[in-house]
Amino acid sequence: MIESTITVAFYVSSAITLLILLLPSQYVPKHSTAQDDPDKPKTTVQILVLGDIGRSPRMQYHALSIAKGGAHAEIIGYHESEVHPDVSSSPGISIVALPPHPAYLQTSNKLLFMIFAPLKVLFQVVCIWWTLAYRTQPAKWLLIQNPPSIPTLAISSLTCFLRHTNLIIDWHNFGYSILALKLGDTHPLVRLSKWYEMRFGRYATAHLCVTTAMASVLKKEFLLEAPILPLHDRPANHFRPILYRDTRQEFLLSLPEAASVKPLIESGVLKVLVSSTSWTADEDFSLLIDALCRYSELAETTMPELPQVLAIITGKGPQKEMYLKQIANLEKEGKLKRVSIRTAWLSTDDYARLLASASLGVSLHMSSSGVDLPMKVVDMFGAGLPVVGWNRFEAWPELVTEGVNGRGFGSSDELVEELVELFGDDSKLEKLRAGAQKESSHRWDDEWDPVAGKLLGLV
Template identity: 35%
Template sequence: MAASCVALLVLALLVPLLLLGLWKRGQQTGRARHVVVVVLGDLGRSPRMQYHAVSLAQSGFSVTLLGFYNSKPRDELLLNDRIQIVKLTDLRGLGAGPRILQYGVKVVFQAVYLLWKMMCTDPAAYIFLQNPPGLPAIAICWFVGCICGSKLVIDWHNYGYSIMGLVHGPRHPIVLLAKWYEKFFGRLSHLNLCVTNAMREDLAENWCVRAVTLYDKPASFFKETPLDLQHELFMKLSRTYSPFQSCSEPSDPDTERSAFTERDCQSGVVRRLHGRPALLVSSTSWTEDEDFSILLRALEKFEQQALTGDSLPSLVCVITGKGPLREHYRHLISQKHLQHVQFCTPWLEAEDYPLLLAGSQVPGSLCSLNELVKHGENGLVFKDAEELAAQLQMLFSKFPDPAGKLSQFRKKLQESEQLRWDESWQQTVLPLVTHK
């Protein structure tokens, strides 16, 4: 009896959806130039999908962007008339019952909710989906594509099951189920993108998924930032994070000062402080224990070298990003009491991240890939803490002397021509979505 009731309920839900899907299949007007971009996560923290949306809009598509609106996306996206944002609501506050039950309820809620939201959007030629998170989004986007005539494009950033394994363990039943789900439904996509050739080869060899590599290149708005805008960001961050606060008050009351810059409020002139600390920005997903350990050990070696009397500056290390191990690493950082190194783990607005990179002496990633980084040309590659520590010591010696190694390397990097996201997307993705 109960099974019959459930079957009737499912049928009652599916029939209207199928009828709506058949009706939407018949609505051809505008379909070929409309794309739905889905992020089952925070839009403001999904720069690559924001770039997809902007690139699609610049290429003449109308874009519906679905995702959680926990932090503000970039203005380039918000001000584009071709992009419509549909805000999704996350299920929060479910604190009763076993964790696996809570997770199951959340997945079911997200599946029904995402299905409803997507069926309410205009017919689209393509559905772009970020993975991870892919549970339950891959199956829902595939299903919507089947009944509405849309092609599914998955952009593989990582494997969702492997990130879940960091929390639950690789052999946990829910992780094994997630792996099967991701592998099965991932094969049903029409087109696939990924971030590296290594991942493309792994997808082909182990998952039978053919993908095209689209590297994470900087977008056009990543460029040299005027010093006054850097100062405004430093002052903004100084109100929350102590490493950005000035160690001394300026003697002139008409001067405002951060740890790195000061501005004459009457003339508006901004200058860098001569005795400022060096600024190191590292981006990480807070998922790889080994990568973070390398950084931490390297900074401890940097501290030891600074204490020996070498001409090394104090260092502010800003670590951005999010992930399941974020709080674990923040706890480890809090236990370190270094004299020459301060840590900061800020939550940045989308517009603030490129400004912070522009103001840093060494922007970088803990995942140095030979595919993207050419040692000595556009970056430095390291394999362990000893190499990273040696590179930091080399770069920051004589800081902030313009004749130092860091200034020379930055000048060389500025002179090198690198392919931007816009050009890379036009060459790689646009032919895929305009090919008939």
């Protein structure tokens, strides 16, 4: 009996010792002294993006502002595409790449999604936990992007507890509302996702969010007690208006996507429409296709004075190939005679120049929650580009002033009316451009410094 007790005690104590040894190291505050190296970073802020860093502009802007404030920013996420040039060149920013999940776990099939989703989450759990707890040194702050919330919120909350790190959640939208687009509002997984998001959201030290409307939901519905700070998206410095028409024309002529319409660009009669899309369910691209087909029909029949349109669509996403086939069929059927639709994937600088050179921007973002806003519109305003966008959600007025810098629509028919009116009357389009150029004066640093900069102690 005594020997058995000793054996059990040995194994228990060994397990406890192993557990203690395997616990991640903790953050220890360092008190500054007069002898401290002034070139050393004030602190380290980890930024977790469970997505492609290059396609997460807001989180890259956070990193740039953190580095500018004298701290070190460590971005953790998938390194799949080009990041902002200032991010890659900054000595105050480092990137820790997460390994991508196996391709076979990605599916649009609802039945397979139910099977593959848990496996994908398990893979992500291991990768995130290992990276946050062991691959990286403990930091004072961990800033995470939400959504995706599963498994980010749970792993980040546990890691911050063990490492004595302050957790900040940057709410771009709600994960459960995006999941509802695929499964429906009443699905048990959607309800579970909402509970999970509300529960783990309460472990954060502070919250940032993209709209005032979202801050209200987080406070009243999620019952979060930590500070909730609205931090509106603003454009980075590389988004700037191009004031001279000749300069805009010169850039458009350099684009391979514009090769077939160069004579129209040179004559100044072509209108260039730009839309950036993630090719997902919360952006119904068929709205734009239907509107462009109707516009082409009107220009061919009853309104021949309407100019020809070049529509350049940027972005990557799961529904892209489906829509490209649809566009090709419409072209064969002669339904896009006065409209040319081209897709492009541009460098950061070229994308900014495209926005500044185009005639009109289109946003198809429908907002699964009603309280988030499309970053693409912010970039368009930064480049002085007027916008027409889907406006049937609560937060839209926080971004666009109707009739001043943009216009809203709620159907394909309404979008056609806006295109016909604006492309058919240059004075109305130029009025919106003037409003967008005025809006471009509101920059990211002006918004970030008094909110996030103050929170992190960097200003």
